[in-house]
Amino acid sequence: MTIEVRPAPFEPWQELQQFEAAHDQLKGKAGASAVFVGTMRDFNEGDEVNGMSLEHYPGMTEKHLEKICEEAASRWQLLDTLVIHRVGDLKPADPIVLVAVWSAHRKDAFEASRFIMEDLKSKAPFWKKEQLEEGSRWVEKNTSGY
Secondary structure (H helix, E strand, O other), rough: EEEEEEOOOHHHHHHHHHHHHHHEEEEEEEEEEEEEEEEEEEOOOOOOOOOOEEEEEHHHHHHHHHHHHHHHHHOOOOEEEEEEEEEEEEEEOOOEEEEEEEEEEEHHHHHHHHHHHHHHHHHOOEEEEEEEEOOOOOEOOOOOOO
16 A cells, blocks of 8 residues: 655656556456546636645644555455545646555455545545635535545
8 A cells, every 4th residue: 555645746647657567466466456536627616716725734644544545455355555645736637636446356446446535535634725716715525526
């Protein structure tokens, strides 16, 4: 399990390629990998959004993400998990989060990936402040992903 909270931009597909190259134990064992990439939208609640500042509580956020991944590993048969989450200033289309799960079978990979992403989105300690034409506002709750 690898979890990183980064202030620097990242390229999700390059991260996946590097992760798989560095984890030989996945070769021949992982029959499935499920990947979720979240990017910043340029709209929210009917308003155009020009940017976003994403804050976290160092230490607490990483522990929470580890707890989510450990919970997923206890529920599904997983070979490995990678979670990368951005903090700091973002612009529309910037990648915010990467969740990747490797498993022998697709059911475990799909379900664990979704569990991690939904829990992360609804419970992990991140705070978002959106920049609008008229100023800025804190995001009180995340929109439903469904």
